[in-house]
Amino acid sequence: MCGKYQKRRQNIKTPNSGKRTGDFILLGLFHHTEAHLFLFSMVLTIAFGSLMGNALMILLIHQDVRLHTPMYFLLSQLSLMDMMLISTIVPKMAADYLSGKKSISPAGCGLQIFFFITLEGSECFLLASMSYDRYVAVCHPLRYPVLMSWQLCLRMTVGSWSLGAADGLMQAAATLSFPFCGAHEINHFFCEAPTLVRLACADTFVFEYVMYICCVLMLLVPFSLILISYSLILAAVLQMHSREARKKAFATCSSHLSVVGLFYGAAIFIYMRPKSYRSANHDKIVSVFYTIFTPLLNPIIYSMRNSEVKGALRKCMGQCAALHHK
Numbered sequence: 001m002c003g004k005y006q007k008r009r010q011n012i013k014t015p016n017s018g019k020r021t022g023d024f025i026l027l028g029l030f031h032h033t034e035a036h037l038f039l040f041s042m043v044l045t046i047a048f049g050s051l052m053g054n055a056l057m058i059l060l061i062h063q064d065v066r067l068h069t070p071m072y073f074l075l076s077q078l079s080l081m082d083m084m085l086i087s088t089i090v091p092k093m094a095a096d097y098l099s100g101k102k103s104i105s106p107a108g109c110g111l112q113i114f115f116f117i118t119l120e121g122s123e124c125f126l127l128a129s130m131s132y133d134r135y136v137a138v139c140h141p142l143r144y145p146v147l148m149s150w151q152l153c154l155r156m157t158v159g160s161w162s163l164g165a166a167d168g169l170m171q172a173a174a175t176l177s178f179p180f181c182g183a184h185e186i187n188h189f190f191c192e193a194p195t196l197v198r199l200a201c202a203d204t205f206v207f208e209y210v211m212y213i214c215c216v217l218m219l220l221v222p223f224s225l226i227l228i229s230y231s232l233i234l235a236a237v238l239q240m241h242s243r244e245a246r247k248k249a250f251a252t253c254s255s256h257l258s259v260v261g262l263f264y265g266a267a268i269f270i271y272m273r274p275k276s277y278r279s280a281n282h283d284k285i286v287s288v289f290y291t292i293f294t295p296l297l298n299p300i301i302y303s304m305r306n307s308e309v310k311g312a313l314r315k316c317m318g319q320c321a322a323l324h325h326k
Contacts, residue, residue: 022184023103024196029189029284030097040097047090047292053299054079057309064312070153071137074130075302077157078259081119081126082295088115089291093189106176109191114165114172116192116291121218122164127263128222129156130256131229138249139236167218171211178202188284190291195283219267226260255305259298266290 029043030036057079061067092112096102104112136147175193178200188195193211197204230253237249266289303309 023105024109024180024191024199025183025185026092026096026102026104026189026191027185027187028093028096028102029288040094043288043292044090044094046296047086050086050292050296051083053296054083056313057299057302058083060309060312060316064315066308067312070148070150071130071133072308073153074126074133074157077126077160078123078130079299081123082298084115085119085291086295088112088119089190096189104191109186109196110172110176112191113175113193113196114168116168116190117171118161118164118168120164121167122160123263124218124222125160125163126157127256127260128225128229129153129160131226131260132156134253134256135229135233137252138233163218167214170214174207174211178204178207188287190287192287219264223264230257251305255302258301258305262294262297263290266294 030040058076061072061076089112092104092108133148133153136144140147171193175196178197179202180196180199181201182199184199186192186195186199194208197208233249233253237246240246240249266286303313
């Protein structure tokens, strides 16, 4: 996404005949050693836990009437995005490692780029929508049904998906429009636009610059809206005289703030680091964090810090236990 587009290559490669339209080779993350086999098993376990945790969150929100509110609907969309992100990356990575076949077609590579950027971009705007929901809940609780209507909630959700999809389609189409040469080897475990652009046989400076601007906007605009929302929330909380009211307001926002911190913390670490501290191996390791590990933490954060979600979980477990006894 952002910082990886900054660097302009000085030497432009020349095409290698017979390789331009061939499949790409994903070098992957693990080697066939005992240590890497253990790490691979750990990654698969975390990915499975992420899928199950987010699926459970969606199920609880769908089944429990108390969770049929705009806030939890937006949370269910966040869980859906996390599940789709894992499904886009992990199955292909696991199949490549287990089979030893690491090739991916240009169409498959384009689809990975599209879904990855769509989901990451959509999550940026969805987190901004969730921050507005928290602002209304804390600062205007009596007007919440009006200011945060279901119609507005659906519009924000559709807008988040649409903006992310537009960015994903643009970057995937533009990236695959370049001629590629050399060994077609991608030093990553999935197709990422900045990594793929390094294999292009043409001058990509204009593309990288435009994409960098797009990425900055996709990150900074939602993040600015989140900062504004929480600045207003903080000002309202400081004016509250009741200690119990302050505690309730902080509890309402703490889960969302934790998720925002994880998402943007990873993004800043990846894309805002100085170039001298970047390497392909570091990028791959950090990519595991924000594509597999972060989706596991999101449902854990909301289930541990949210009494309504914990209540829905206890109710669901009670129903399951009753069915088992019957």
